[in-house]
Amino acid sequence: RGEVLRRASGWAAGVVPVVFAVVLLVAYDTPRRAVVAYLLAFLVSVLLPGTLVHRWLRGRQRLLVADLALGAATGLALQLLGWFLFTALGLASWMWVWTVLLVAPFAAVPALRRHAAIGRYPQRLPVGAAWATAALTSGLLWRTAQSWFVSSPLPPKSLMWYPDDYWHLAAAAELQRSVLPRVPQVADLTFTYHWFSNAHMGVMSTLTGIDLPVVIARLWLVPLVLVLAGLAVAVMVKLTGSAWPSLVVIAFLLTSGSLNGITWLGLDGVAAFVAHSPSQTYSLIPMLLVVHVATDVLRGRPVRRGWILFFLVLMFTAGSKSSVLPVLLCGAALAGVVALLRRDGWRRCLALGGALLAAMLVMAPLVTGSSAGAGVQAFAIVRRFPVWKEVTGLTNYEIGVNTGLVIPRLDAPGAATLLALILVAYAVQYAWLLSGLSVLSFRRDGDLTAWFLLGTGIAGWWAMMLLDVDGVSQAYFMRGAVVAWHVLAAWGVHRIWTTAAAGHRRRRLAVWAVAGLGLGWLVLKLQNSLSQDDVPAGARSPRAAVVHGELLTDLAVVVVPLLVGLGLWWVLHRRGSRAALPLIVAMTAAFVLAPVVRPLTEVPKPGGYAPEPSRTVSSAEVKAARWVAAHTPTRDVVATNLHCVRFLTRPSCDARSFWVSGLTQRAVLVEGWGYTEAAHEANGKNNLGSRQQPFADPATFALNEAAFTAPTRAGLDELYARGVRWLYADRRASKVSPALATLAELRLRLGTADVYQLRAP
Structure with a gap:
């Protein structure tokens, strides 16, 4: 009877964070069906195939939570591989087939079926450690809600999201339709960045049919927090044979654990879990998976087929955050120096470092934009x-x-x-x-x-x-x-x-x-x-x-x-x-x-949301942008007169208005350019920061602005030739000429926002 109670208690501890996550999501206005659909989709398209493939490549783990966490991390890497193949072929809406292709061999091939077997695991989390893990993981979820959900109401409410959240929304939409994406806010530019987290968001929206803003403002982060906690357990069990040290790691993720209480100093580099940085949070998952595999490599244990997974995960890591592989490579270098000094293990360090370096070189063309202005x-x-x-x-x-x-x-x-x-x-x-x-x-x-x-x-x-x-x-x-x-x-x-x-x-x-x-x-x-x-x-x-x-x-x-x-x-x-x-x-x-x-x-201070009128997108503006998302072809380009965070277009403004490309889910000819490579490289020019620099292509900017303030048939025809099919005009940003309604078709007017469709020349 005691054994049954211990097992039941362990299972209950595993369920608690999931239930808590669902309660949090619903409490912050996430549709119930969307919550259930998303978690089921993650289970079927990420966790299931990932666990099967990880077992095939590296064997079944001795602990259930480690098996599932490593499987989920592997599944995220495999999902990106499937995204690349299906999106490149123009079959993004068929991504569910990728799951079938991954899972089917484990049902059809007798030699692989054992990896799909369900059975008891040799190890179990001690009850105390299980409940402590559940409590800390729930704390991470609470922190997520307080740092992200509170400040990110869902459309069609008026919005004052953190500017980067609109940027990530636009990036995810762009990656739903292209593996060689353009910069969503400046459609003529190629998007070279560590955008794998955005690709994941886009795939999950495609698989579930859930509105992309709901995925980004609520759903995508929750399963990743659960996986991150599980990976902490897997890594510490690998290193120590015990699960309880993972409590220290999860607690560090939750609290940062700084010994510096000097509140006014503001030292950086202590918190790994950063709000409103999807790439940072996402990159922690492949990083911990790399540490798990690297432990086998450095200890001289046979890796065999695991090298396939390792190289896939290294590329996954590079595309998740370009700052991760270089520091891991340096870690391998230090281990190599120690191995040379003690004349043992240097070949293992060389193999690890070689794999890290090769992945960096392969992925360098993809993430070069991350180093602009460095x-x-x-x-x-x-x-x-x-x-x-x-x-x-x-x-x-x-x-x-x-x-x-x-x-x-x-x-x-x-x-x-x-x-x-x-x-x-x-x-x-x-x-x-x-x-x-x-x-x-x-x-x-x-x-x-x-x-x-x-x-x-x-x-x-x-x-x-x-x-x-x-x-x-x-x-x-x-x-x-x-x-x-x-x-x-x-x-x-x-x-x-x-x-x-x-x-x-x-x-x-x-x-x-x-x-x-x-x-x-x-x-x-x-x-x-x-x-x-x-x-x-x-x-x-x-x-x-x-x-x-x-x-x-x-x-x-x-x-x-x-x-x-x-x-x-x-x-x-x-x-x-x-x-x-x-x-x-x-x-x-x-x-x-x-x-x-x-x-x-300590009792945490409740998160606040105090929108500033000069930075808030009104409900009417949100609805107009969502109308474009719902009624226009996905590859159409939009032109807008919105460029500045505080709406009014003026010289040297903070050019980080990203909400038109984000909420319309369409590429924009010229929106906010504050994060472009040209802006970063011009930082300091004329005593202006990168965000205050003028647009790098004055002719294109003049053409764009004239379409709203002084439109001509020739000017609109030139925009049409450059792929623009829609104009999103907002009278809060600049004057909109009445003549525009005679040269383009007014399709929607809501509040200060007008949506025009350009006519073919």
Whole structure:
């Protein structure tokens, strides 16, 4: 009877996050049928074929959640392969056949049927770990709702989405019809970017028939959060043989686990789970799958057919986020250096690095647009910190534009000291990584995977520090790589606990751990209470001295207990005292677990949605755009007079209006160009940022604007020759000439929006 109850409890723990996800989606106005249809489609088109293929290539996993998570990750890669084939052939609406083609062999071929067998797994998640995983996964789902759903009402309501969300909506629509997409907001340009997350959104909309805005604003992220939590379990079971360390990884994803409570400093590169960045969230899935396979490679275990999967997943990774493979390659390089030093395992590192490099080269043409506007400047990211401007007097131009190889104003009074303190703050922020040192070894029996994880994080941090990318996108190198450090830290926690438990009673160790957790809690609470909300400004004292004093005080609150603890442990360890191991358990709880546990106990602030009238798309404008989506051929091009975030077209505006291409799901001749390669490369020209630059093709822009303000038959005919069939005119953006109604057919008028159809010449 007890065994039955344990099994039932385990299954219930697995169901809870799914039920919670459904409740959240329905609570945020997602149609119930859409929720059910989407989850079923994910189950059938992603999870089922992916699990079967993963079992065939790498064998059945010993744990159900690991088997399903690795299968889902594999299914996402296979889905993209099917998308490429069917969309290239013009058969995108037949994508369901791809699922049949993948699954049928496992029913028809006797040798493959065993991979479809349903049976018990040798391992089970302990009940406590299962429920803790369910709770943390539900927390991730809640965070998703608060950071995304709250600010993204569904059409036809009036909208003020984050601008990038419209951009991703347009990209997903474009990828529903083309494998060589054009930039949806500037139809004459080729779209070279890591857009695999957008392709996934488009495929799921095609398979289910669910409106694409509903997929993007609600549905697509939910299954991926569940898969991400499952992958954390799979990776930690692979590395440690135990599932409970995955709780540390999931908690890091949920809370970031920063030891830096200096609220006004704003250090970047600590959070892996970033709202409104589909590519960042999506890329974490192939990254963890790569770590799982790479562990077998580096441990010298037979991979065989798994190499097929590995290379497919590496290409999947490159197209998901272009910043991931380079840091993984550096991780393989560090593992290779260690292998050479110990004269063992270098061939394995070479094989891993060679596969990573080959995938990067193959996928480079696809993602070259991701590097537009990139340069080199030491500590460029620091110049964006408000405190750097406060101390050095940096101008807005120097903040936004790369002016040299070294961060500007480093020679200002107090600047060098400030930079040193910021670097110390970064070290404190990642102090939880110290637990990972316990699994690093130069011995031949040491695990090279630990060095691979360490090198990945190091590469991510240095890329963030040395590169300068418009929009501070260099931070994404570390936002992805930090997950490798999360895994390494969790692995270290497991090693420290198991080593200590081998020589001490677990209850006694638990007391030490609770004491350490309490101490860490108090340290973080004290640091947070001492920190101000804003950058400290110098009233009577020189501002550099004020900032230095504030930083030193806040950092000392964490650094002093850490150094005292390490010093005491060193003395006890040298003397062979049995108290050394319990002390290190307490320190691990204080500096690894406290940063992730403390935020879990705080009541989160409810997300807010306060739309600004000057940036809000009215319900009438939304309905007009959705009319275009419903009543026009998908490959038609639209022209619009909307280009600026705040609607009114004027010189040097923020040219990130993407909602026309997004809500119409049609390519636009010229809409917002703030994210084009030309805009990024022009960053700083005429003292303007990339988003304020004029359109790179003045003749096309003039032709486009004239169609609305001073239309002529010849001008409209030229637009028609360039593929434009529809005009979306909005009187909030610019004057719309009454003459336009005599030269084109007015098909719809709603509020300030008019939709015209061009006549053939």
